[in-house]
Amino acid sequence: MAVNYYTPEGLQRLKDELQDLKIRGRAEAARQLAEARDKGDLSENAEYDAAKEAQGHLELKISKLEEVIGNARILDETNLDTSKVLIMSKVKLKNLKNNAVLDYVLVAEEEANLAAGKISVKSPIGKGLLGKSAGDVAEITVPAGKLHFEILEVSR
Template identity: 85%
Template sequence: MSSVNYYSPEGLQKLKDELQDLKIRGRAKAAEDLREARDKGDLSENAEYDAAKDAQGLLELKISKLEEIVGNARVLDETNLDLTKVLIMSKVKLKNLKNNMVLDYLLVAEEEANLAAGKISVKSPIGKGLLGKKAGDTAEIIVPAGKLQFEILEISR
């Protein structure tokens, strides 16, 4: 059983749109690929048919996984959140104490993460290490490259 994950309204809508696209266009394309492969002759020796069946199976698996994610998704109600702590959907300004570099991150659900856009997952090592911290706190986080220390400069929504 999956746990509930919280999303921004935009992030949840993006997941729903992707799911709808896979159900409509993805399934239609898979069916067309199967029809074309079936028309090429003997199914017992038709590698193209086998590949199309495998692709259809992977598509259905992806649809099933997205349905589960969307089914367990909730839009975060920010009205009752403690704005002094780092939580999901917090914008956090950090200072890397090793090199004094200042970073800005938005903590989001795993499916919304995009490092290039400054969005990190709350399930990532850095996201986990920041959760519950307050401005002025120092977070010591173990990442694959070693141990990092961040000072939390600012938390906003």
């Protein structure tokens, strides 16, 4: 798995989610299994099978999250080139089709939240902006067609 860069807050959110899954998630899975086991013959107990399957999904999610956290690195913003769009860049764009001005921060995939103006560096728009500088025009292909954005400003 590739190394992904996170803000300190984003990595802490992942660690908190993992802790919650390990404590509350596992406790709930064990409770559901015990409840299903109390209902009798396990060979014909659909609730028990469902509880075992849910427990398997939980453990898989925990395992994947542990892997993500194990490969996570905190981004040191002091060494980043502020003239180009990189992860953690704040970018002010102008959509050349409708002149709408947009502000985005490029973040790791798990931190993306469009409502908060955070887009993934792995999204089509994120990929299309990487490496560009203020004054550049980015032509980005999205499912709806091609978009043209003028990069007005890049900051941290």
